[in-house]
Amino acid sequence: MRARWRPRVALGTMAGMSDQAPEHSPVELYRLLANLIREGRVEEVRPGRPARCRVRAGELLTNWVPWISLAAGGGQQTRHWRVPAIGEPCLLFSPEGDLGQASALVGSFSEDMPQGSESADVERHDFSATDYWEHNRQDDTLVLDIAQAITLRVGTSTLHITPEGTTLTTPEYTVDSAQTTFTGAATVEGLFTFNAGIAGKAGASGKNSVQGGMDFEGGQINHDGKNIGGTHAHPDPHGGNTEGPQ
Numbered sequence: 001m002r003a004r005w006r007p008r009v010a011l012g013t014m015a016g017m018s019d020q021a022p023e024h025s026p027v028e029l030y031r032l033l034a035n036l037i038r039e040g041r042v043e044e045v046r047p048g049r050p051a052r053c054r055v056r057a058g059e060l061l062t063n064w065v066p067w068i069s070l071a072a073g074g075g076q077q078t079r080h081w082r083v084p085a086i087g088e089p090c091l092l093f094s095p096e097g098d099l100g101q102a103s104a105l106v107g108s109f110s111e112d113m114p115q116g117s118e119s120a121d122v123e124r125h126d127f128s129a130t131d132y133w134e135h136n137r138q139d140d141t142l143v144l145d146i147a148q149a150i151t152l153r154v155g156t157s158t159l160h161i162t163p164e165g166t167t168l169t170t171p172e173y174t175v176d177s178a179q180t181t182f183t184g185a186a187t188v189e190g191l192f193t194f195n196a197g198i199a200g201k202a203g204a205s206g207k208n209s210v211q212g213g214m215d216f217e218g219g220q221i222n223h224d225g226k227n228i229g230g231t232h233a234h235p236d237p238h239g240g241n242t243e244g245p246q
């Protein structure tokens, strides 16, 4: 269906908006239309507040203009911060064709700044050449791969992961598992308590060692099947057994 010309006043106006269209020459109109949306590349960035970038669109280099982020809900709600890369492709949206009011929308892949995956099942966020997270809908997997360190913090609890080691700092730590195995040595700096028995064997040295005294209460202490505890007795050469140890 062909669009019908209608007087501008019939299109509806907003408060403060003139119902008289400004006079423009065809050349001027063409320029405004061409400037409404332009393709460009980010040439400079200024992260300080207010964050701005300058965009190269052909011969034109814009003034400092804002870029459009994923979210800008302020400090109390969702906001997303990411400074565009130098050379990143973008679209310039200029209200009324005025490049002075332009905003830059980044997010179009290009040959020199290509996509990070070729899978329809993958959602992936690359932070750098080494760091990324990737979710695979088909496999139900999430990978977070960071080269130097990850810190997870909830209040006073922190899990700090680095290539050299991992530290969990938390007021109380519970492993709720039927079986736990440490494949290497384990050191307990605090009181070591066991409530359901203890069983083990010596390591390469062939013996176990305890420094300091040890008290046994109840039960019986055996060595190679013989009672060596507080109730043991020795055969008496005069017949019978001796009394227990003093």
Ligand SMILES: [Fe+2]
Pocket (backbone or CB within 6 Å): 232, 234, 245
């Ligand atoms: Fe004895």
